Amino acid sequence: MTTDGFTTCLWFDGQAEEAAHHYVSVFKNSSIGKIARYPEGAPQAAGSVMTVEFTANGHRFLALNGGPQFKFTEAVSFMIFCQSQDEVDLYWTKLTEGGGEPGPCGWLKDRYGVSWQVVPDRLVELTTDPDPQKAARATQAMMTMGKIDIAALEKAAAGG
Incomplete structure (x- = not known):
């Protein structure tokens, strides 16, 4: 190294x-x-x-x-940016298997307690859209999710 x-x-x-x-x-x-x-x-x-x-x-x-003195917390997480729902699903599955815990808004903890954010690129696009209503609808939809569902985000952003 x-x-x-x-x-x-x-x-x-x-x-x-x-x-x-x-x-x-x-x-x-x-x-x-x-x-x-x-x-x-x-x-x-x-x-x-x-x-x-x-x-x-x-x-x-x-x-x-190092021993039992320190534990991981959500104060630090690793973000994985994904290009598709298949990629989101893959990382979500692999990182929660074996005792990991799903969390809100695309966050999860793996079996070792390390926090990850599985973030589709489309989430970033929708929540930063120049149309504030569209961005707000996408953000509100994201707040109700565990694993991010790109199709549901797009539907919410469109007003559906």
């Missing part, structure tokens, strides 16, 4: 390697990098995974097995 630019560090409690492999399986342009292990005398068991470098959808991450 290079040291230029940004790398997102995700703190896990013993699930860093499992999570890294999961994210690599969900996104294209993804791979596992170096894995570091805890040495003797460290706060975790010697030989257990300390960090896993990985790339998901071209974004660099470091998964750290």
Whole structure:
């Protein structure tokens, strides 16, 4: 992993390697990098995974097995911009499987507690439409949804 630019560090409690492999399986342009292990005398068991470098959808991450002290919250989330309903459905399904939780307005938590926003490009177009009534109708429709339904957004924006 290079040291230029940004790398997102995700703190896990013993699930860093499992999570890294999961994210690599969900996104294209993804791979596992170096894995570091805890040495003797460290706060975790010697030989257990300390960090896993990985790339998901071209974004660099470091998964750290830091222990139970910290948990993920919705205060930080990753946005996935999608071009179609099929893509929305794919990411929604893959990220909620195995214990993830659907949330409101396109948000979800995956099985590790990481928050994601699955955002179709069409949602952004409709909620920022120059016609304020159209944008308001699309926004109001979005507020009633869990997973975003592009056809329902378009129907609401059109006044139907």
